[in-house]
Amino acid sequence: MEKIGVYVCHCGTNIAGVVNVEEVRDWTAKNLKDHGVVISRDYKFMCSSLGQELIEQDIKEQGLTRVVVAACSPHLHEATFRKACGRAGMNPYMCELVSIREQASWVHTDKVAATQKSKAILSGGVRRVEYHTALEPLKVSIHPDTMVVGGGIAGIQAALEIADAGFHVYLVEREPSIGGHMAQFDKTFPTLDCSACILTPKMVDVGSHPNITLLTWSEVTKVDGYVGNFTVTVKKKASYVNNDTCTGCGICWEKCPKKVVDNVYEAGMGIRKAIYRPFPQAVPKYPVMDVDTCIYFEKGTCKACEKFCPTEPNSINFEQKDEFLDIPVGNIILATGYDAFDPHRIPQYGYGRLPNVFTSLEFERLCNAAGPTGGNILLRDGKTAPKVVGIVHCVGSRDKNYNEGCSAICCMQSLKFAHLVHERTGAEVYNFYIDIRTPGKSYDEFYQRLLEEGTHFVRGKVAEISDAVRLPGEEGKLVIQVEDTLTGNQLRVPVDMAILSVGLEPRADAKEVAKLFGISCSANGWFTERHPKLDPVATMTDGIYIAGCVQGPKDIPASVAQGAATAARVLGKIQQKEIALEPVRASVLEEKCSGCRICNDLCPFNAILFHEDKMVSEINAALCQGCGTCVAACPAGAISGTGFSNEQVLAQIEGLLLLNISEDAVPA
Amino acid sequence: MTKRLLMIDDDPDFVAGIKSILDSAGEFEVDVAYNPKDGLKALQTREYDLLLLDIMMGRGAEGVMIARKLRKDPKLREMPVLIITGMREQIAFLFPGEPIHPRFVEVDELVEKPVEPKLLLEKVKSLIKTAEARKVNP
Amino acid sequence: MTNNKPFEPVIIGFTCNWCSYRAADLAGTSRTKYAPNIRLLRLMCSGRLDPTFVFKALANGADGVMITGCHPGECHYLEQNYKALRRFQLMRRTLEGLGVDPRRVKLVWASAAEGAKFAQEVTSFVEEVRALGPLNWGAGENGRVAEYQSTPQEALA
């Protein structure tokens, strides 16, 4: 018979406020005696060092062989109590933490029912712990290489920090160059730094760093393995340019006859060629060929780029094929960024129908010196400068018809635009907002600056932008219809240019990417962090981290901070050289296995292999993730799951239902 | 012992008036629901001896819906109902000078606002008495 | 409603460690109240649920069983909740064959972010089972479960 110690926690008043802890303690001592309970104590804070010492003392003095703690959720302090038992010489996996806080005191108002339920939960734990076996955590080695997916500012920061620490990084980027959205901006708030000036040095570091293998124009297609032992298949799309010999001189895209609207980097405002380098400071500097628009791939003619390429041997190689690389890495950092909201979805704002309605990315390109208008803010005709500009906040954000959340940056972005318009054109500027949200350091000071510059702030969400002229002075203008909620007047503001400050949205393929990496994402597509407040850069899956806007809308400083944070977590893992994995695994008892192979194709991690000779199945402990599907499916009961064996679960069910409780527990 | 009444009416001033009358009688404990949804929920969770029901509520004459729903529910079929309605002046223009027609509302009693306190107490007591009598020998 | 107290069903809830158990935790941290009739048991995945667990619970005094897991497509082990779904359909037919009303076993998907939904599903399921009345499956003549002395209610002295 086991000697079980039961410890019921008050958790201050979190548990004791609703559950009668003393009654639970006494009931356990009295009724679970014949199931091995020798001690039943209660304490204000079991997770405190004093609480843990209580356990350690009892184990040493009373020779306890099992410990059951009734307190908070196992996701919080299971490790704490396991360590405490370990220190006292008991195998840590002999300890069971059952939750009477999240599952009783916090969710029920009826104190009597909550106390009764706590008894049942405790009884379940006690019956279960009888069948616990000593386990050792699985030691798994950590591959020192890391893969960073997404070459935006967050991915760049993570890659640099890890590479500078002397470990190898594979940086995979879908576009021909790293830089992400930040490379498209002209200035950044609140300091009005030129975006390229602060970004390109980091890009150059990445391009030239000995520890970073840059895989641009590439995508991850398959991920296998688990923390420390991932094997990631990367498809390196053929760029039809031999990067070893190419000097990036640019003659090929000058001579290329095929002009194409650049919807990615120039946000549809400028054009590029079929063979192109997205922007001058691109890293790597080599061009890529866009197969869909290149004339050679269409009609088999042209080949102008090849003719004019000065390099020997010729860097243009039309025979290049896609390559698939299987890269072993220990950890993966996802920094795949966001998509901007497409305002076509709000027809009443007229984007796409009324020429002088611009999105924020389009306006960024207008302001950028390398942009299509060389930095001059001009209307769609490319000639006239606007005299009155209207900037619309919250486009597609804070709206249950589109994206419910606030995009965190679109207020500051709108203020930046207002400043740029003042500075470059001296035009009148109207900002239509619901709330001005300037949470960051010296953000509100930037807002003061805009007030100083005489920006017209109108509190009201824009109802409509239309070209229907009604009053004199509206001819040829865009009329912004809005209620100024502070004066209560309904305004018709005629402007020359309207800038839609669009919100941030998850990537269109976020759900597929999340499934590819085996992590979960929220309903709308932001990747789910392990804990929203205390662990925002890790995910539920060990070894996979998230940084930047992929986790939720945030500004550049926060993205950089998260990039660095994931680097720190990865470096921490690499230093450990090996980590202990939960010993929850399945294993086949050979003598019981009838070789029916039902379990074989149940395992998505192909951890179950079949021995033709012995006609039995076997589970590869390294690949098994411990889900237990095969354990439940085995008709012969030949597969047992450590940590969640059939005996443990069945005993816990009996315990929860308070069966064969000693006779005197039954009332008169 | 005190009888437990439920009042479903959307007009708080009127409810306050009725409540003060019933409280003054000292033998009634009055719960109030201000819309049909809360009223039906209250009827499912507690047992009442009498229901005071208004007609014009929410989308329109929803009191009629509730009265009919009660009559179909086995647990609540026996509950005595006293309809107190101001429907006549509320939509008087629709049927000028015509009586409120309880035929489709199988109800025990109907009183029109404004309600005279003594008459109200009488009706409430008698309804409860008859309901009790019915329960003893259906 | 024979005696004065309304019938309080006992429900056993199986949760998966990654999604629905965390949904229950979230219901806890956000203090979302729900009926106390359910007692949760944590498995690593809904795929781990062996139909015998459900029969064991029902045969030993539970009036209803609620199986919860991650939404299809969001399983931490990629696709094991699809197998749980298949087993659930098969189990309902078996239960019917054994004379137990299949509405006593319910399958609910709840992601780690759906604490409120988890709480609401529990409360509505408790009401459904309350309407079905006590199960007393496999009970001996005195209403006690044959091989065990006490029923869940009395043991809670």
Added chain:
Amino acid sequence: MTETITFRQEVLNLLHASEGNPINFCIQCGTCSGTCPVAGFMDHSPRQIIAMINAGMKEEVMNSNTFWYCASCYHCTVRCPQEINITGLMYAMKRYSIWKGKYKEGLIGPTFSEAFVKMIVRTGRSFEPVLAPSYIFSFNMRGFLQEVQNATELMLKGRLPLLPARIKRLEKFRSVIGRIIPMGGLE
């Protein structure tokens, strides 16, 4: 001593069965007033009325012409970022003020609605001329003349119904109504 409910709660009770979020979801963003084609002619814009209801300003709300000037074009409802059924609220406020007989005097809306509803209950179909008296006299002289001029031109073009249309099963129709609003000597 008896705690009564707030004016906002009264309005929420009116909308207990309506879809769309309750008015306490309103973030006062002004989309509805910016959209409303009639806002310029209203005492208070739709946003202001919602703010006033939430603030419990019962008298001012009842004395406002806002919900009587609502053209029920639903443009505010489809655009509201908080998915509040604002048109539904305007209808509810009309019901509230008709039932209580409390509305800003000089408004034509209430008397017109009452006349319209009474007409349908009588004949089952609408017959515009019978509605004229309910509003024609509250127009100013110019409006009155314009309306008369309009009516004559309609007549000349043969577009003015002369005989009130009736439905065949009128009695049955009225007894159907009698089951919804249990009034009338429908034995």
Added chain:
Amino acid sequence: MKEYAYYPGCSLEKMAVSYHLSAVETTGKLGIKLKELEDWSCCGATAYSGIDELLSHTLSARNLAIAEKTGLDFVAPCSACYKNMYFTAVHMRKDADLAEHINFALEEDNLHFSGNVTVRHLIEVYVNEVGLEEIKSKVTRPLEGVRVAPYYGCQIMRPRKDHEDVEQPQFFEELLAAIGAMPINYPLKMRCCGGSLIISSRTAALSMVRNLLQSAVDGQADVIATTCPMCQVNLECYQQQVNQEFGTNFSVPVLYFTQLIGLAFGITPKKLGMGKEFVALAPSLLAAGKANPAHSKP
């Protein structure tokens, strides 16, 4: 010969008789039979929900029940009737208590509405059911060069939010193009004409009508095509009052889209109820040639 349960609505008796005539004529040409609902009653328009919403649903449900008996799809030419019928059906399908109560009332007229009726606006029949190709094939006298303002009005698209484009639909423009006409860019095409406000708050409604006319004139429209009798009356019959009120001199013809289709099908104007307009269509447009567009300087 596809049949529809046709619900004309009160104004199509007299006030908008030309809408009725042209609808019957053009659907006839397209192999569609509009079987008028037997003993239909008023849908309650906008007045009812302000008195008693249950009664409003009952009025609509009565007509839906009659249509359900015929087993045909329900077609309403007037946007207000269409919206009332559509949403009564939606609410009764969703709310069992409401359905039970209203069906209890309908029993008096031994009618019952169980919810399986598809409610369509007349224009949906042309655009979705018949299809533009079929219409194009029937056009004998395309309205070459006739600039038409496609006026949707408000309750034809709203408050439904499940269309793929609630704010800027294009199907009316496509329909007009199919009959050879030239749909203009009409920014206020979804804005309200004032509806019953023309009576309860005149100045507001007249200014709304004025904006709609102004926008049509700015787009050099020869004629405004409407899909609802109330909009037609407000836009056309009150042009005089708008001119007096705001000192403008609009004289823009306002026709039903079915009349335009009828002209394109070569049906004689008389049969389309032409000649009842306050603002006559320019005779040249009748012959579908483009003579002098009905311009006006405000």
